Amino acid sequence: MDLSLSTRTEGDRTVVTVGGEIDVYTAPKLREQLIDLVSGGNYHLVVDMESVDFLDSTGLGVLVGGLKRVRAHEGSLRLVCTQERILKIFRITGLTKVFPIHATVDEALAATD
Amino acid sequence: MDLSLSTRTEGDRTVVTVGGEIDVYTAPKLREQLIDLVSGGNYHLVVDMESVDFLDSTGLGVLVGGLKRVRAHEGSLRLVCTQERILKIFRITGLTKVFPIHATVDEALAATD
Amino acid sequence: MPTVEVSFTALPSHVRTARLIALAVARRAGVDEQFLDEVRLAVGEACSRAVNVHQGTGLDAPIVMSLSDEQDRFSVEVTDRGPLEGAASAPDLDDLDAQALTAEAESDSEPMPDLLPPGFGLAVISGLVEDVAVTSDTTGTSVRMTWPATDVMAPDGR
């Protein structure tokens, strides 16, 4: 299954909906998308991962890269994910402490911490 | 998926219900079963293939072998099969002309041609 | 080189694994559902044939199955180190029923009535797959089968 990507704007935030597999093969596509958004002045990102069915460390690297990029502009990168098998890789790598992870897009849009 | 085999008697006929894959790996098991039945005096066999999801030429060979064995005792070997993908291999090998193929076990049990 | 090579020793259980792998990769390569049964059966026949050749001639070398996904074609090539069944012995499919019936007359004297004529597997493949190439030389025999595919995995497809 390939990666699917779509974006939409909600107030000052941009929701990136990702589906499929984020791995060494597709991660460059997600990386480009995040770079494009940040270059276009979108510094508050919500990445909806509910339709992601595979995420590996290359994909994690791209998310960490996105986080670094938005933070350089005082921005934020929030994740939406409730799938246990995806959450697991954030947990074993300790990245749950780095990313705010929300149960729904609405929750991520409302969050301000 | 492995091969599943079960047999039951219906009057003077023996119904062999086969499920799974009949290939180079499992065909020996079906072969033994047919040999055992013929050695035990069961010369009228109905092989129900409705639950078979794979059949290759090794499997065909075992069925042809079974047919030869029962015919040596004036017996019969009827097949029950309606699955197009299984029928196809009988058709391309011309073996539809060798085996009586029925749509149901009842039809095979009633057949006397 | 968009080719993945699978090699395995000549054992019946590996034929199933090879079949499973070819089917999974074909599906992933975008081979249409309507051809998947054909891939599964034809690859199984080619691998069974190769395993029989190696077992029959006591060859220890592995069987190699190459999977290529190029442009709009998906190909599987199964290569063994043995000889090709002589053209003389290749059965005419239209004749198989006749052969089956003839053989039956002598079935009591036949120790292995389950064995179909050599070349039967290849004949099934030819009857099944439109694009097949069989080549053979002193180093071995190879059966290459090709199916149409939508190239979902093309490197430039992202």
Added chain:
Amino acid sequence: MPTVEVSFTALPSHVRTARLIALAVARRAGVDEQFLDEVRLAVGEACSRAVNVHQGTGLDAPIVMSLSDEQDRFSVEVTDRGPLEGAASAPDLDDLDAQALTAEAESDSEPMPDLLPPGFGLAVISGLVEDVAVTSDTTGTSVRMTWPATDVMAPDGR
């Protein structure tokens, strides 16, 4: 030898194929459903790592993935021809968040903030799979991962 070998050139698209193959064979080998996600992720990490090693060092040789289904164990071994990441650079998983945060301070000067530290993939594998063995010598590095399986494919299982 109940081993099937899959070899492929060091390309990202082949990592997906290797993952798909390992998953299909693991399922067939009777690896419990609860471990299949782990197999998929860990094999993907091992193959991605190997591909990166070959691409990073310009190695043309193929990556080899061996699948073994012995008794009640299913093993996948991924072998490359490159060096193992130095132990010195192997990240402490507990430290990764700290590393990620630190790196962020210098993100503007960093050309590739997407690159995780070398050894990250191996660290993920170790965090994920209970039975892992990593060996390395001058000919290359190999990562062997083993899972419990019910041996549905045993030759004597029929």
